[in-house]
Amino acid sequence: MSAKKKIVVKIGSSLLANSNNLTLRYAFISGLLSDLAQLQKEGHNIILTSSGSVALGLNMVGKRPEDAGVLDKQAAAACGQPLLMNAYRQVASEYDLDVAQMLVTVEDMEERRRFLNIKNTMLRLFENDIMPIINENDSIATRELRVGDNDRLSAKVAQMVEADELIILTSVEGLYDRDPSDPDAKFIHEIEDVSEHLETTTGTSALGSGGMLTKMHAANMAQNAGVETIIAEGIIERPVSSVLNKERRFTRCLVRGETASPLKVWLSNRLQVSGTLVVSNEIAENVAKKKSGISRMDIISLQGDFSKGDVLHVYNEKGKEVARGLTNFSSEEIMLLARHLEMPVENVIGYKTKSDIVGAENILVLEENHLQLEAPEHDQKIVIPA
Numbered sequence: 554m555s556a557k558k559k560i561v562v563k564i565g566s567s568l569l570a571n572s573n574n575l576t577l578r579y580a581f582i583s584g585l586l587s588d589l590a591q592l593q594k595e596g597h598n599i600i601l602t603s604s605g606s607v608a609l610g611l612n613m614v615g616k617r618p619e620d621a622g623v624l625d626k627q628a629a630a631a632c633g634q635p636l637l638m639n640a641y642r643q644v645a646s647e648y649d650l651d652v653a654q655m656l657v658t659v660e661d662m663e664e665r666r667r668f669l670n671i672k673n674t675m676l677r678l679f680e681n682d683i684m685p686i687i688n689e690n691d692s693i694a695t696r697e698l699r700v701g702d703n704d705r706l707s708a709k710v711a712q713m714v715e716a717d718e719l720i721i722l723t724s725v726e727g728l729y730d731r732d733p734s735d736p737d738a739k740f741i742h743e744i745e746d747v748s749e750h751l752e753t754t755t756g757t758s759a760l761g762s763g764g765m766l767t768k769m770h771a772a773n774m775a776q777n778a779g780v781e782t783i784i785a786e787g788i789i790e791r792p793v794s795s796v797l798n799k800e801r802r803f804t805r806c807l808v809r810g811e812t813a814s815p816l817k818v819w820l821s822n823r824l825q826v827s828g829t830l831v832v833s834n835e836i837a838e839n840v841a842k843k844k845s846g847i848s849r850m851d852i853i854s855l856q857g858d859f860s861k862g863d864v865l866h867v868y869n870e871k872g873k874e875v876a877r878g879l880t881n882f883s884s885e886e887i888m889l890l891a892r893h894l895e896m897p898v899e900n901v902i903g904y905k906t907k908s909d910i911v912g913a914e915n916i917l918v919l920e921e922n923h924l925q926l927e928a929p930e931h932d933q934k935i936v937i938p939a
């Protein structure tokens with residue numbers, strides 16, 4: 554293993570905690586960190602995305618996984634996260650490995666400036682040979698605004714640092730063509746196009762939250778970002794290097810063709826809808842043919858309270874998401890602009906600026922391999938009078 558790689562390793566709850574008494578699996582952490590310390594010494598840059606805070610904190614809030622509600626889980630995460638980090642720090646010091654904690658929310662990952670800030674912090678940690686350990690900040694994330702599983706979070710991290718590998722360690726050896734509890738289930742060694750596997754089976758282990766479905770969504774996001782994903786069993790001895798050296802079987806999701814620019818990848822891998830625009834089917838087709846940006850004349854309705862620079866999700870009249878792009882105006886400004894089509898932009902908003910609502914250069918046209926998001930129903934919808 555000579556080439557130096559950037560590797561994101563994701564550890565699921567099922568590996569970190571014993572499902573019966575919800576205590577830490579020290580032997581697993583020890584095997585993992587010994588392996589990662591060695592890889593780091595060989596010059597690889599490693600980021601660990603670790604679940605486990607909820608599972609490890611449940612005893613303190615007196616709940617079992619099956620009867621814990623959202624607030625119990627948020628409280629459990631606040632209790633379990635320091636237990637988890639304490640264990641990581643203690644074990645890491647035995648292997649002379651420095652670790653740091655970063656807790657993020659989906660909003661942090663989906664706001665461009667914060668996303669780049671997180672990236673810069675991680676790169677600075679790399680320069681100091683410190684291994685970042687990332688988790689979602691579950692105790693502050695609201696139900697509507699959370700990733701919920703660390704699979705997709707780890708894919709975002711892999712995309713962020715332009716990783717060479719995303720290695721998702723879990724309780725099974727990889728993806729099967731059906732739930733592995735079925736004795737006829739066949740193992741899938743290699744996947745060329747992850748988007749063909751997004752409808753996979755949904756079963757999870759006792760502590761896991763997303764099962765293979767969110768792992769496939771993560772692999773799809775990674776594939777869009779030009780990152781290879783490996784799904785493998787979290788064994789105790791050399792769980793990561795045994796995969797890198799191909800000493801055992803796992804599922805490998807290959808990198809495909811050319812990768813879009815970092816901005817377009819960031820636009821494609823979104824988990825939450827911020828603002829939305831509805832345009833006519835004809836305009837939607839033009840946008841899809843990459844012929845035009847979106848002007849104020851094109852807007853039928855808009856939803857959400859957004860600012861200049863936020864991401865807008867563009868829908869056609871049938872409710873299909875066709876594109877995403879960065880808006881040049883806030884929602885209030887767009888409403889004014891669309892209601893005063895006869896007035897120059899400058900006169901409506903009081904300063905000179907670009908006239909397209911979303912410029913063609915800042916638009917990502919959604920294709921088959923991009924997961925489309927449904928427009929939220931609860932947001933107030935503003936219809937622009939014709």
Ligand SMILES: Nc1ncnc2c1ncn2[C@@H]1O[C@H](COP(=O)(O)OP(=O)(O)O)[C@@H](O)[C@H]1O
Nearest residue numbers: 565566567723729731754757758761762763764
């Ligand atoms: N098609 C499938 N292939 C592999 N595993 C599957 C499949 N469908 C469901 N599973 C289940 O997914 C579980 C792994 O996911 P999960 O419990 O969420 O783990 P983690 O905590 O590692 O994220 C396994 O228990 C496995 O039985």
Ligand SMILES: N[C@@H](CCC(=O)OP(=O)(O)O)C(=O)O
Nearest residue numbers: 566604605606607703762763
């Ligand atoms: N952020 C949560 C993890 C969410 C979760 O359960 O993820 P996973 O076990 O990877 O399916 C935690 O620390 O418990």
